Amino acid sequence: MINVRGRDNLRDLRPRFQAMVGLVVLVFIGFAVRLCQIQVLEGDHYSRRAERNFVDVVDVEAPRGRVFAAGGEPLATNRSAYTLYITAWTRFVRDGEAGTVPSPEGERLSMDDATVELVISLIDFVDEDDEARFRDRVASLRAEQDVGKYAQLVRRNLSWEENARLQARLDGIDPWVEIRGTSRRYYPQGAITGFVTGHMGNIGRGALDRSPHLGYRPGDRVGQTGIERAWENYLRGRLGSRSRVVDARRREVQEPPPAATEALPPDRDPIPGQDIYLTLDVPLQDVAYQSLSTKLAGGVVAMEVKTGKVLAMVSVPGIDPNRYEQPIAASEWNAWANSPLKPFIDKTVQEHFFPGSTYKVVSALTALMHPEFDPDAEIECDGYLRYGGRKFRDTHRHGVMNLESAIIESCNTYFYQLAVDNVLSLERVEPVARALGLGERTGLGLNAEVKGTIPTPEFEAREGTYQGGVRLNSAIGQGNVKVTVMQLAVLYGAVANGGYVMTPYLVDRIETNDGKLVFESQQQRRNNEPVIDPSDRERIHRGLIGVVNNREGTAYSQRLSGIVVAGKTGTAQVGRDRRIARKGEVLIEGWDTTQDHAWFAAYAPAGDPRIVVVAMVEHGGTGADAAAPIVMKVINHYIGATTMQTETPPRAYGVPPPLPGAADPDPGAGAPKGAGQ
Template sequence: MLLRSGGTNGGPALGELHRRLKWVALVGIVGLLVLAARLWQLQVMRGEGYFVRTVSNVVKERYLTSVRGKLLDRNNVPLADNRPAFSFYVTPRHFTPAVGAELARLLGLSDDELQRVLDRVAVGRKRDARMPIVVLEDQGRDRAARVEQALGRLPGVEVRHEPYRYYPQGALAAHLIGYMTQMTADEADRFLNKGYDPNELVGRYGLELAWENYLRGKKGIERYAVDARGQRLDEKTAATLIQGERVIGAVPGANVILTIDAELQRMAEKAVAHVPAAAVVIVEPRTGKLRAVVSRPSFDPNVMTGHLTKQEYELLRRDPRKPFVDKALRATYPPGSVFKFVTALAALEDHHATEDEGILCTGAYELSGTTFKCNATHGKVDLIGAIQKSCNVYFWKLAERIGLDRIAETARLYGFGVPTNLGLNGDAGGRIPTKAWYEQEQHVKYKIGYATNAATGQGDVEVSPLQMAMAYGAIANGGTLWVPQVVERIEASDGSEITSPEPKIARDIKVPADALDIWRRGMWKVTNEAGGTAFDHGYVARVPVMGKTGTAEIRTKRKKEPNERNIEDWHPTRSHAWFAGYAPAGDPEIVILVFIEHGGSGGRVAWPIAKEILEGYFTKIHPVAAPEGKKPEAARPVAPAPAAGKKPEAKKPAVEAKKPVVEPKKPAPDDDLEPIDGDD
């Protein structure tokens, strides 16, 4: 016994204390012995019974997936939907290589596929070996049935019925819609904190990413009990094992209804299908609502969402056209002559230009020792003629008068240089150079050549096709620059409205009405009168269209990247072709912007595509009767047959003939200044 009499140390008063202390110790020991006896009873006497009843049962918790909201076009055509499918789950704790082999045999998995399954199990094992992790998703009914029948031989494997994301229109509007992927190990923590299941797909790009929070809904939870072999126990047994609610229902995600018109989108995509790379933006100038946004090349979101193989990914990655970059929203390019409205409006507003001032275009322009070539020798032209024929000399003159910073100031008014706030795919701001930018950031001395370059949308000016479309929207509606809008309405799964964003105005531009009128009359001639850069390549008879073409030179000769793919018809040194315009002229309903990357001439390449889309729009989507007779005939003495693009035989050779003369000579004693031979 540890207790020994401590009487020798204590005074007489301690004696009684010590006697009682021993009693206290005795009571304590008896108390602990009672516990030991109870332990004996539970563990030794009844232990076997408890063991049998507990060892095999395990409670599992799993998320009940909420059905993801749909993406619908303005007419409720589904662009992103869910289809019934099965997922195979594995609980890493019960998984053995033999199970993997059996699964592979059963499903005929390739070594690659099996490796992917094993990788996922390894990741799951690291995270929580008791948590089922998805190894194969989006499986068909027959595979599910095969696995289900063999579950006895596949401990730890489960088959769950889980709808899978699916894009019924295939690659239609792929950049806009985006796609989903599994979360990576690095992001997992962040997502798990937000209540995601590690197996879930997350919106990765496009609207799937931007509206993730609305689309995903809220997951439910189901708790259930399984025995040692992973077999689910019946409800009655489960009730004795699980405390509280066993099922908390999921809340389905909200449906996002877009301003996009799937039919128009399809039309636009079809119209650019024959070029290697392009962007099309169609927007309502009355509201800023986007009706179609095309970026080509793209991808099939169905493939991207969980079915992308290494080879397919390699193929996309090695594509020099960069299929993962949204060319309408994210990429920026020199705009060429479609940008000239900035110069014209600035000069008119400052009274540095008038409608009828004639300037002589000799086909060349001398500027501090460098000769710049115009795209043709236009002779004496007035401002409207300069717009119609896209005479560079005229605009260079204006640029000399107003200077670079005035151009930049006006450009910014029209939304260039800053993102449009669409909030999608990294919506780009582009670049509008100023004197300060050259001197402070580029550390070069400002030259007047920078102003003349900017005046025709060349040099360091870069804009996104979306920005250009919005700017032409402002020209069409008399000065209201809209924030582009792609979401019309958000509805809960039961159809009740959650929100519908109002169109937002970015800026009311105070543009003098007469200046705008002059530019518009110039645009009218571009598409409606002989000699117009567009008219010579086609004419829309159904509605009056106005617009401006642009052919933007490429500054840098680009190097081929190692192992990039060869793409047919892809000439990375060719100019970019632009067309921006709207229709109908008097009461603009849609603005259309067509951009063909390295497509060549704006009039010859971009305009016929815009024309095809406009004709489609006004026959199928908003049919208007073709006005008999009047303007079309009167306005087009030269090219009578509107038979798609190829009729102006008379004009074409002339333009083509000029090109070779123009292109090879860039005398460039000063290689910063680019001779412009831009527009046709």
């Protein structure tokens, strides 16, 4: 019971109170010491950690350099695009009122299945594989928290509809899903310049490992083919960075506390990639593409004779490089990969073919270098030649031939005979061919050029194909002679310009984004002295003019009215006699692999050659019928477009042009003997 009036004797409690006071004071002093440690002694450490919380340095992509044609037409530019980012592990933190927080604050939560399904339902996938890849990507981000806690790119170049759909549903899923404005590559000319510009693709793991010093990040887009690949280092800009204040949800804060803004590291502006100006003539390219694309497969190259500037470079079939900016259905990809037309291969430099009769120029030049060879000596053509128990065929019986008429009428027997006489041995032809740029890369530096092959005895021995007849076949561009379309253009260019083998080039100059010149191409000759003797050149030249302009010429039917063209047809036998589909081979309408490869190489105008054009149509038939019209269209367009007024009045059909350096030829020399090759 409580003692109301008096006082309890509480002396026994006094020591306890004293102890209590002591304990309280001691604990508080201890806390003060701890506070001092955290705030005063280690304050800077924690301030830096606080900065690490809110400072977010984001990469700023540098705009990639653009590619322009000679006329200023853009071939590769950038367009704005929407890119989908997913943060698979998001930290849930206080957001307005409590109660919405589903778990301990600050915990990272994985994107849930329902959200994944929702996002998937809003995206238009091209096929199941595409969707499966997307699922795998998201699943791997959810599986690996260390990666998934950062915003990761999961899909590029959302379509406008996809973007709109996602934006509309973003409210519920925005802790995980974000759409950022980015840029994509755009190729206005599409497939027409597809092999020249090349296309972009994600950087491969190997390339990433090989180039740690270049600072690529996984998922970066890099040039895969064409100019995009070859000049990647110029086109690619330098990444910039922007620092920003973010809150705990890693969203940018619009009005951060001043102290936070002060703590931000300075921004670095991105350095845009450099613009590349090509020598490519877009209207000419278009003409070449339009005429070649009437065929199933082949290549065309047009080059400036005196400089080596590539004016047009077309390979068919090709794939619009814009396609690579979006997912490609597996079925479509497989169709491309399995197509016998090889749409991935640039047929101007990446594949070599038998040159057929176009190679006779090399044989003729070799023969002219032989001290005992008489170009005017006559050889009788019976339509074939027997040698070593084999019958070497010709197209038909040409009758009496000399060098010039053998070129004009493309007589094989004449050259067989020269080979039999050892005027054209492999040892003799090979150095000439090499001097003219065959068997070597031209130096264009695009699309993994192949070298082609020029057979030597050693080569034939290695291949196990060396026998006496090989030199006969080689003399007419068969056997083991293989060249690329680009090589042949360089070769005919050398004949046209008087013996200079030019290094072809596509890049005219490179400028920085603000127009400062970084690099300018110089024309490059492979040789200081002409590799062709002027008198030899004159003989060959006359022969090539005759091919187009002589009634007996194999390409006489393709001559142009206003322009004197010099050229050579080629019809390369590809060695498959019967049309038997190989196992698994895809049959394509109009694609007859028993047909020969058609070639036509020409330059014009004959008096002062400016352009050399070579066309090759795979399994196209005869050079005159399949390839020559393409070349003529290109030449006609180029000369027509670059000549203000015609230098000579148009010449009627059937009227032979004046041959340079020669007396008027007899227009009636020799009666027509049927279609030449």
